[in-house]
Amino acid sequence: MSENLTLPVLPLDEGAVLPGMVVPLDLSESGEVRAAIEAARAVARAKGPGIRAVEKPRVLLVPRLNGQYAGVGTLGVIEQEGRLPGGEPGAVVRGVSRVR
DSSP states (O other): OOOOOOOOEEEESSOOOOTTOEEEEETTTOHHHHHHHHHHHHHHHHTOSSTTTOOOOEEEEEEEETTEEOSOEEEEEEEEEEEOTTSOEEEEEEEEEEEO
16 A cells, blocks of 8 residues: 655665664754754644644655665654764654655
């Protein structure tokens, strides 16, 4: 079954995230990463008021090589936001499923 989603794109210049992987993202290094996380958070909040209506923010994680996006990415769920072990702002993202 296919479903059309409109999600913020988080380009990955180093490696790829596969379904089932949990990865930390440093929000202090790249404006693109921070912008995608903030956009995902805003979309999740706009879904509706109340605790029951809140869903975890989602992003599209897409590998980028030489400025070109891959044709396949991963739907990622932002599990947690806070500080990484070094003290930098960060987020933990879990890959959920493959996306075309």
